[in-house]
Structures are given as structure tokens and as C-alpha cells.
Amino acid sequence: MKNSVDYTLYLVTDRGLLQGRSLEKAVEEAILGGVTLVQLREKDIDTRDFYNIALKIKAITSKYNVPLIINDRVDIALAVDADGVHIGQSDMEAKIVRKLIGEEKIIGVSARNLDEAMEAEKQGADYLGVGAIFGTTTKKDAKNVSIEELKRIKSTVSIPVVAIGGISKENVSLLKDTGIEGISVISAILAEENIKEASKNLKHLFLK
Amino acid sequence: MKNSVDYTLYLVTDRGLLQGRSLEKAVEEAILGGVTLVQLREKDIDTRDFYNIALKIKAITSKYNVPLIINDRVDIALAVDADGVHIGQSDMEAKIVRKLIGEEKIIGVSARNLDEAMEAEKQGADYLGVGAIFGTTTKKDAKNVSIEELKRIKSTVSIPVVAIGGISKENVSLLKDTGIEGISVISAILAEENIKEASKNLKHLFLK
Numbered sequence: 011m012k013n014s015v016d017y018t019l020y021l022v023t024d025r026g027l028l029q030g031r032s033l034e035k036a037v038e039e040a041i042l043g044g045v046t047l048v049q050l051r052e053k054d055i056d057t058r059d060f061y062n063i064a065l066k067i068k069a070i071t072s073k074y075n076v077p078l079i080i081n082d083r084v085d086i087a088l089a090v091d092a093d094g095v096h097i098g099q100s101d102m103e104a105k106i107v108r109k110l111i112g113e114e115k116i117i118g119v120s121a122r123n124l125d126e127a128m129e130a131e132k133q134g135a136d137y138l139g140v141g142a143i144f145g146t147t148t149k150k151d152a153k154n155v156s157i158e159e160l161k162r163i164k165s166t167v168s169i170p171v172v173a174i175g176g177i178s179k180e181n182v183s184l185l186k187d188t189g190i191e192g193i194s195v196i197s198a199i200l201a202e203e204n205i206k207e208a209s210k211n212l213k214h215l216f217l218k
Numbered sequence: 219m220k221n222s223v224d225y226t227l228y229l230v231t232d233r234g235l236l237q238g239r240s241l242e243k244a245v246e247e248a249i250l251g252g253v254t255l256v257q258l259r260e261k262d263i264d265t266r267d268f269y270n271i272a273l274k275i276k277a278i279t280s281k282y283n284v285p286l287i288i289n290d291r292v293d294i295a296l297a298v299d300a301d302g303v304h305i306g307q308s309d310m311e312a313k314i315v316r317k318l319i320g321e322e323k324i325i326g327v328s329a330r331n332l333d334e335a336m337e338a339e340k341q342g343a344d345y346l347g348v349g350a351i352f353g354t355t356t357k358k359d360a361k362n363v364s365i366e367e368l369k370r371i372k373s374t375v376s377i378p379v380v381a382i383g384g385i386s387k388e389n390v391s392l393l394k395d396t397g398i399e400g401i402s403v404i405s406a407i408l409a410e411e412n413i414k415e416a417s418k419n420l421k422h423l424f425l426k
Contacts, residue, residue, distance in 0.1 A: 056308035057290055082265055084293035089314050100264035106297050 012094070012116045012136055015077055016046040017170050017192030019213045020139075022081075023050050023067075027200040034066050040199050041074045043209025046192070049096050049118075051081035064090040079118060084110050094118065096139065099126060104133035120174075122155055127163040127171075135169060139194055142175025143185070157184060164189045179208075182215045192216075220302070220324045220344055223285055224254040225378050225400030227421045228347075230289075231258050231275075235408040242274050248407050249282045251417025254400070257304050257326075259289035272298040287326060292318050302326065304347065307334060312341035328382075330363055335371040335379075343377060347402055350383025351393070365392060372397045387416075390423045400424075 021040045025033050037048055050067050052060045064080060068090045071078040077093035080086050084107055087095045094116025095107055104117050111117065118137045119130035127138050140163055142154050154175070164171045173185055174194035182193060193216050202208035229248050233241050245256055258275050260268045272288060276298045279286040285301035288294050292315055295303045302324025303315055312325050319325065326345045327338035335346050348371055350362050362383070372379045381393055382402035390401060401424050410416035 057305075057310050058308050061310050061314070085291065085296075085310070085318060088293075088318050089310060097265075100266050102265050102269050102293070102297060106269070110293060110296050 012077075012114065015116065015137075015170075017137060017172050018046045018217065019044055019209060020047040020049065020172050020174075020192050020194040021045040021199055021209075022174070022194055022196045023048070023052075024196050024200055025052070027197055033063065034070055036200055036205055037067055038070050038074075039205035040209045041070070041076050043199075043206035044213040045076065045199070045209050047077050047079065049079040049081055049194075050092075051096075057083075057086070061086050061089055064092065068092060077116065079116060087111065087115070094136070096120070104130055104135045108134045118172075121163065122153055123159060124163050124166060127167055131167045131169050137170040137172060137191070138163065138167065139172050139174045140190075141173055141194070143173040144176030144178075144181050157188060160185075160190065161188050177212075179211055179215055182212060186216065220285075220322065223324065223345075223378075225345060225380050226254045226425065227252055227417060228255040228257065228380050228382075228400050228402040229253040229407055229417075230382070230402055230404045231256070231260075232404050232408055233260070235405055241271065242278055244408055244413055245275055246278050246282075247413035248417045249278070249284050251407075251414035252421040253284065253407070253417050255285050255287065257287040257289055257402075258300075259304075265291075265294070269294050269297055272300065276300060285324065287324060295319065295323070302344070304328070312338055312343050316342045326380075329371065330361055331367060332371050332374060335375055339375045339377050345378040345380060345399070346371065346375065347380050347382045348398075349381055349402070351381040352384030352386075352389050365396060368393075368398065369396050385420075387419055387423055390420060394424065 048071050064086050068078050079094045079096045080092045081096050082101045084095050096118040098120040104119050116136045119135040120139045121127040140160055170191035172192040172194045173190055177193050177195050178198040199208050256279050272294050276286050287302045287304045288300045289304050290309045292303050304326040306328040312327050324344045327343040328347045329335040348368055378399035380400040380402045381398055385401050385403050386406040407416050
């Protein structure tokens with residue numbers, strides 16, 4: 011399954027943006043709007059709560075046959091039988107995660123430059139999340155990556171590359187000639203009133 | 219191995235108490251003073267840092283053949299091949315942790331009353347950490363458990379019981395007639411200037 015993943019429109023969750031709406035409903039709307047992959051990201055939350063949310067989101071992604079990726083927590087990914095794990099540069103390294111999670115699961119790694127991208131590929135990453143590509147408000151420690159660096163990464167590695175960080179309907183067209191496999195979006199979907207339409211629109215703008 | 223664990227003096231780590239001293243050195247001193255089991259507990263720390271600390275502490279516990287238990291993070295326990303995991307009531311449930319970690323590893327569960335103790339045993343816990351038995355300053359969400367409740371738990375379950383929470387050289391003698399297998403200590407060891415002597419003294423006072 012992991013070799014046929016569609017990375018086109020990759021939703022990363024942030025419950026803080028939902029203004030009281032349920033994450034399950036938001037994820038379902040996003041999938042109905044064209045999201046092809048979902049990453050559940052939670053910070054500062056009890057492990058039991060994270061696990062319970064993961065179970066609920068897994069039920070939705072499974073219903074629509076969309077892969078579910080868990081941010082950082084390999085144990086939760088294993089516990090809910092998610093499709094993979096996404097790790098940042100301050101999480102466990104990909105080669106260690108691979109031993110825990112097995113060959114069949116997806117490992118995504120955040121990369122901020124070509125060195126990190128090449129190292130992640132060497133360690134067995136299945137895709138890269140490169141960013142922050144534009145200014146981002148949802149991840150404080152992210153620095154910007156230029157479009158040139160993104161292209162350099164894309165032309166160097168052979169695994170799929172997804173851009174992340176501040177991508178919106180206003181700037182998504184800037185990514186169209188980079189050759190990347192997809193865009194990873196948080197607020198441009200989840201902070202929108204109409205999540206389904208926002209997803210549909212972003213996908214259209216990226217692909218057209 | 220897990221059926222021969224000595225629970226007599228169980229150290230739970232807290233780097234915040236070390237006043238600049240290294241955790242590795244502190245753990246080694248504690249083991250030399252008689253600590254029989256070590257739980258690495260870290261909160262609000264990056265996964266990579268937690269993993270790196272766990273690797274270092276594992277090297278020390280292995281050197282002295284003392285079991286190492288990881289608080290909450292099953293993935294880190296698996297990654298460093300620790301001897302087990304300790305989970306609280308807001309972590310993943312024991313029955314789920316068991317599936318991830320296998321039969322050979324130790325699972326400890328925090329219990330605040332008889333119901334939680336019985337449920338943990340039912341779910342496959344290998345030992346219970348019961349507390350907070352005395353006032354504690356290191357764990358904000360812990361409520362006190364009476365000596366009577368501790369005895370009730372000890373006489374009901376058949377797995378080892380360790381008391382935790384505010385245990386010091388001043389009050390440890392109150393636990394001697396409860397029949398529990400051990401005492402779990404944080405600040406009465408790690409906040410002491412002479413960690414080795416403090417460990418030795420506590421063990422002596424509990425066993426004498």
C-alpha cells in the first residue's frame with residue numbers, strides 16, 4: 011500500500027483551529043473535499059487522549075480508504091494500526107522508527123534543507139515534508155525554506171516530496187512548477203468555514 | 219527476568235531535582251546505594267532527547283543489572299530495549315501496552331484506589347505503583363491514598379505493590395507493616411546531596 015500513496019493534498023490536523031467543531035467531522039469534510047492523506051498531530055496531550063482521538067480518526071480515514079499518519083508517537087501509531095508515522099528533526103530518527111514500525115508502514119520526515127532531506131532518505135524515509143515553505147503560524151520552530159531549496163531537494167531525492175508551511179489558495183500556484191508530489195496544509199483547510207470547499211479549491215489550484 | 223524483579227527500592231527520576239548534577243551520575247550513585255529498579259520519567263521533552271537520555275540511563279542500569287522502566291512512552295521503551303513501561307491512568311491502558319511490548323516486558327500501573335488496582339491487575343499489569351501515599355511535591359495531579367487503602371490493595375491483588383508519593387526517611391517506617399514489596403522514591407533520593415547514602419538509608423529504614 012505504501013508505494014501507491016497519493017500525496018497530492020495532505021492534511022495535518024490542529025484541533026486549535028476548529029473553533030469548537032469536531033475533529034472527526036472536519037477530517038471527514040476534508041476527505042470529501044479531496045484530501046488524500048491525513049496526519050494526526052497532537053502536542054501537550056495525555057497519551058490516553060491522543061490514543062482515543064487516533065482511534066476515532068482512524069475509523070474515518072479507513073472508511074474512505076485514506077492513509078492515516080501519526081505525528082511523532084510510534085507507540086500510538088502501532089496501537090491504532092495507523093498507516094505510518096511522521097517524524098520531525100527533534101523526534102526519533104527514521105532508522106530507529108523503522109525498526110519499531112516495520113517495513114510496511116509509511117515513515118515521513120520533516121526536512122528544512124537538502125542535508126536533512128538526504129539524511130532522511132538514507133535512513134529509509136518514505137516521503138519528505140519540506141518546509142516551512144511560506145510563513146507559518148502553526149509551527150513556531152519552523153524556518154522558511156526557499157522555493158529554490160525545495161526544487162533542489164526534489165531533484166536530488168527519489169522519494170515523494172510534500173511542501174508544508176503557510177500554503178494557502180493565494181500562494182499555492184507558486185509550487186506548481188517545482189515537481190513536488192503534494193502540498194501539506196493545516197490552517198488553509200481547518201481554519202476555513204467550509205472545509206470541504208477549501209480542500210477542493212486548494213487541490214484544484216495545485217493541480218490545474 | 220520479570221518474575222524475579224526486586225521492587226524494594228524503586229527510583230523514579232526527575233531531572234528538575236538534580237541542581238545541575240548529571241542524571242547518569244545520580245542514577246549510578248542511587249544504584250550503588252541500593253536502588254533495585256529505575257524508572258525514567260520525563261515530561262515536556264522532545265522525543266529525541268527522551269530517547270537519548272534513555273539510551274544513556276540504559277547503559278548504567280545494564281552495567282549494574284538493574285531493570286529500567288520507561289514512563290509512559292512505549293515507543294522509547296522498545297527503542298532502547300528497556301525492561302518495561304510504567305503507565306498512569308492518563309496513559310494507554312495496560313492491555314493495549316501489553317500488545318505492543320510483549321509478554322516478557324514489565325508493565326507497571328499507577329493506582330489510586332482498589333478499583334484501579336484490580337482493573338490494572340486484570341489488564342495484565344506486573345506491578346502496581348500505589349499513591350500518592352504521603353503528600354507529594356513532584357506530581358501535581360496525585361491525590362493521597364490512605365495506609366488502609368494501601369493495605370486493602372495489597373491484600374486483594376497478587377502482583378507486587380510499591381508505594382509512591384512523598385516517601386522520606388521520616389515517614390518510611392509507617393509502611394513497614396503493610397506487606398508491600400517496595401517503596402518508590404523521587405526527591406528523598408534525588409534532592410539529597412549524598413544520593414548514595416540517602417538510598418542506603420531509606421532501604422535500611424524500610425527493611426529493618
